[in-house]
Amino acid sequence: MVSDNPLQQVRESAKWVDEHSENVKINFNKINEFLDNLKKDDYESKSSTVLFPLNYSSSQQEINFWFLLDLINFGSGYRKELHESCNRGAYETICYGLMGMFLSQGGKITTNFLSNISLNDVAQLFNIPTQEEYEIQPGIYSYRDTPLKQLVQSIHKVLKESSEIVLKLGFADFGDWIWSITDPSNNSNGPLASDLIKILVNTIPAFNDQSYFKDHRIFIFKKVQLLVADLYRRFKDTIPDRFNFTDINELTVFTDNVLPAVLRYFGILEVSKELEDRLNSGGELLPGNDEVELRVQAIQACIEIVSIAKTRPNNFINNDVEFDYYLWTKGFLLISSCFASTNKWKKSKIKSNEKNENVDNQIKQMKLIVDSNEFKTGIYNHTSVKFSNQIQLFENDRILSFFLDQVRDYFSEIGFDPIQFENYIKSLCNTLLICRIPILGDAINLTVDIVAILLEAQCYRDRVENTPMTGMTTSMKKSNFLTQKQDSPLNLLQIDDLSIYNSNNLLNNNFNELK
Template identity: 25%
Template sequence: MPVTSLIHTNQPSSGGFKTRVLASAKYINENSKDVTVPLENIDSAARKIYARIQQLQYSKKSWKCHPLNPKVADKSAIDWIFVVDTLNFSFWSDQIQSDKKYAVTLDGVKYKGYWSLCACINRALREGIPITDPKYYSGISRNEFDYVFRQDEDEGVEPIPMADDRYNVLREAGKVIMSKFGGSFSNCLVQSQNSAIKLLELIVSNFESYQDEHTFNMQKVYIYKRAQILVADLWACFEGEGVCSFDDIDCITMFADYRVPQALVHFGLLKYSQSLYDTLRDGEDAVEEGRAGDCLLPSGSQLEVEIRGNSIWAVDLVRRKIIDIMRQEQKEGDAKSNGSQPHINAIILDFYIWDYAKEHEQQLKDIPIHHTRSVYY
């Protein structure tokens, strides 16, 4: 007999959206075969992460510290964030040689991965190309697209991965904004009425490339990586104020990609079976040998969903533990809290862990990442 659906699969109400990602993660965790969350490590990892967040004074304000992110929270920033997060997927490279990987140099700094995308957008805007205007990118030609996202001119450098998909996704998103939202994503924010969950529902209901939904163990599960990070980036850019003063922001979970799980393994918050570890290790070897096509975990496959779902669940357990620690500090009048504790939610934890993974790539290089080609992350 089929497993009863975890969440009704018809068009849900906002109440359904409020819990569906975390409920999916819990279900995935309880039914995984090759990925586990070692509960015995939650306390120690939570304390280390919390201490580091306090030490770095890490908060939603940290978002603007990245040199390529907008510094002024306005309509232009909203349009910038929407375009970036619409194209925020699959940056890992097929190239064996590091100097041949897709890269974009701006202001003398060579950017790779996600930051190369941001560099392209900023470069285009400086050149007078209205790449964040839906009226423009809804009808952008392929030649214009290729120019905006051109790689450095060094010989042999690969073009941006999944260029065809990015081109189609960008045009589709622009057409939806023009036809349904009056020519600006800011109108989605107005319609959300200061609710992160309503905004999440608007995004996944209207933009096909954000519909990060899969079948796991005969059950529909929801991950919504890019939709949630879009909500989170807006919240961080506006520092939780104005149109982004979401009263339910803490319902957003972490953003399940391929980099954060690597860090979670490092922190002891994820554990892979030997067979999965060997599969991922073989995948890393295939990429290094130029055989990337031999190493892919298909989007929506059992192993891929286990990694992503357990990542969400692990981060939420850490979040809960840190909240417990903070409550205990308040109860005891801990001097360390000094009357002012950081706002801890899954967004802040994801931002910190992702930054940690990028800053410690060499330290984490022996932990294999999974390779999936997908518009979802």
């Protein structure tokens, strides 16, 4: 008989798969070897709470952001294509898009907005190309869909479907809905993760993560468990009556294709020769027995690891949730380093004293953009037309240096303190170590990401609101587009958890508020 507790359903499924697994086995000797070599400082540094540098107007608004982040936390199967086209992995792409959405909507990502969002909106906000040019015959070109269009369609479908459901329930956003569900007056025995998960799974199709293995129904519930874990880690101390879940230790890891890869790396998961050949050749696992077996055996392996760790003296692994963050970060570092080694825009490939026609042409284009009085129009064209190529080029030290020089000169003309502006960008860049996950690349890439998000978000909102793309000259001085809206992108960012982005103070005091 299947339990009605979703957390027990996942654990029972993992045990059943382990008992009937043929191609994936758990090596307990390797578990002990792994625990012998695990260092506490490394573990704690990679399992710490993730924070985003955003200025939320309320707890509900932050909950809304976390809800969306975990709702569309998928796409790892497109990792190769994303790195090739966007120079980002799946998780980085989702973070990037949601931060841009948050900024462009003044922090108010409502169910009404999401229920009306278009496929093109999603592609632009997440900076995912859906079409590519190809040569039909010499000199004749046409366009076709990219493999990433399917990912954009999936994100669009989940956002639209989920928001329509919650909008019909009468809630302005997902944060308000979660706030209602977790009302302490409805939880006399304290908040339970299982209660929240049950409601979410039964209401939002994207959270109902189930599959079949040898005709047996298997419960995985990856995204919904991740959401509950994120809410627990973020709010257990500040809003304990809603999110300090008493059954948090019953959650399992949130398995995707990263965790099985890390466990194989440590020798904890052993796969059959046939499956190993397919995995090592880079072939994709299609949905079915192999994929389910690998994912769910990763769940069971982590259950065993945490259980064995708790029998050891001086144990520092508290539960599966915490262990998941460590393993995932460890795996993401390994995977990202593999892609970084093949990145054709790696700094070492283009030295500052080398002649490179493409880079020089790009510098000329950027100079025209930044020097032009039509600054805002230039930025619009820069982000909407040349966005992908610019970002790749910015990763080069030479390009970044030029970009910061031009921005410094521009802001000096309109009354900004240029040194404070540069410090602002660098501080923001440091905070964006995605929010304490040091995987996005070097400081150059981080700086570019945040600058690009700010610019793209502003341009996106201009397009939505049909704001005239008028030029911005030095005579406009401090009456520029950053101060025209109190919810401009700069208002919506935080550094080191300090809300410092009141635009009037930012402009009038020459960034003196910068910490």
